Amino acid sequence: MKELDLILKNIKNKEVLPIYFFHGEEPYFIDIAVKALEHNFLEEDEKAFNQTVAYGKDTTYQEVLSLARQFPMMGDKQVIIVKEAQDLKMGEEESKALEVYFENPIPSTVLVFAHKHKKLDSRKKVTKLLDKGKFLFLSESVKDFNLAKWIADECLRLNIKTAPNISHLLAEYLGNDLSRIGNELGKLKIILKEGEVLDGTLVENHIGISKEYNVFELQKALGSKNAEAAMKIAYYMGKNPKNNPFVMMLASLYNYFSNIIIYNTMIGQSPNSIASQMGINPYFVKDFAEAARFYPLKHATRVISTLREFDMKGKGLGAVNMDDAQLIKELVYKIINIDKIKTKV
Template sequence: MKDLELLLKNIKNKALLPVYFLHGGESYYIDIAVKSLENDVLTEDEKSFGQTVLYGKDTSIPEIISLAQQFPMFGELNLIIVKEAQDLKLGEDELKSLEFYVENPVPTTVLVFAHKHKKLDSRKKITKILTKNNWIFLSEPVKDYQLAKWIADECKANQIKTAPNISHLLADYLGNDLSRIANELGKLKMVMKEGQELDEKLVETHIGISKDFNVFELQKALGNKNHAAALRIAFFMGKSPKTNPFPMIIGNLYNYFSNIIIYHTMHGQSPQVMAAAMNVNPYFIKDFAESARFYPLKHATRIISLLREADLKNKGLGANQIDDAELLRELTYKILNVDRLKVSV
């Protein structure tokens, strides 16, 4: 969510708005903002008579507005939080009522809507009113290519020192569920000793991602053309399809060999420039340099075709019920022997 830190700071400093409309596809930031409003607006004594929590499916706009228009019985503020506001009925009459209230809010009420999983329609008058007053806050999902950086920033914010590849490992195996990632990082911080580095062993022990049989180890073995190691890793990864979903493996290998192609085409430029083009840490450029020795540009391009072919087979096209484990072993073998294969590109 844009300007989340400023939003939280203002809440903590009691620089409050009469209306907060939190909306968008990423619920994690909405939950953080709502938690801050629940914890920092009223004291524990004030909450018992000044804080009301409603749920969209169990309430209505008329009920919400009726509560919002009441003046505090005790204290200075009423805090009304509508959770799961996406479940509210927002017909023409409801929208008109809400528009009227937002244009004339009660100064002693803080009205909060937590509208998760989707945006409020930007064409609606209510959205334009909220936007004009800066009372609406959009929470958008982190894009896949930004996820590793987001995890690295979270680790830094939580003072968790990490090995270079950990943020990428967590991004690929935990997906873009920010709440889950934050919970896992919280658990890891609790078990880590002061000054200890978060490495693959800790991740395996406390999250369950194998330090020996994961997509990064597969990439490393393929990148060095270590036939025995790559085939062994592919075999054991294939035995745990839930932990190692085939589409995730394909996506990672596609990025990996695409970066080898980028390395070939940008050869001679600085590691920083190449790293920016690849969207990776410059630390990893030496690995792509090593892999580029084993995979000339022609072969790396052929591997992209192999990956596309495997992806189609995984989706049931051009293959007769080949399971993911067999597909992964077949793909690994073909990549290792790409110089001997004829692949159309």
């Protein structure tokens, strides 16, 4: 949800809207916003009289609006939160009642709807009124290709230092469940010592991802041209496609070899400058220096072309009857032998 940071800031500053209607496919952002309104707006002694939490399956829009029209007791604001609002019935009568309220909301009421897993119908007048009043907030899913970046941004927000490609590793093994990712990062934030860098070993120890068979270890094997280890990992990953999505593995490898290219173009510059360009901790520059010995600029660029080729194959273009397991093994074989195999640019 793009507006989430502003919403949280405004709640903290006690600057709230009369209506918040959260809707969309991603429940994680909705949960964060609703939790802030539930726990961080009213003072504890105000909540007993001026805060009501209801659930869609147990109430109706008419009952909710009736509560919303009441005035707060011993305070300036009351908060009414409707969780699982997607379970509320919205027929013609309910729509008309909502339209009337949304046109003239009660200023002393903060009315919150958590409408999860689907969007409101944009054609309906109710939706248009919410949008016009700037009361409507869409919570969209993070696309798979943006998931690693979202995790990296969350680590940055939480001040968690990470080894290269850890965000891709977490994205690949935790999947697109943002609530689970958020919980795991929250645990790691507590566990990690000040200044400690989150690497593959810590991920394995605290999240349970196998260190031996993951894309992080595959990168290490490829980076050192360890053909036996790389093919072994590729075989295992191909046998477990659910835990090793081909598209996520490609994204991780693309990021890894892009950094090798950056290193090749900056040889002779300071580790800090190179690390800044890569967006990594300077400590890990030496790993890319080692990988660059096996993948000079010409070969690293050729690997990027190969990854693009296999991205198309993964989408069914030029790879008839090849499943992910076959694609992974063929890709790893080509990268290991990139100095011998010419690829299309």
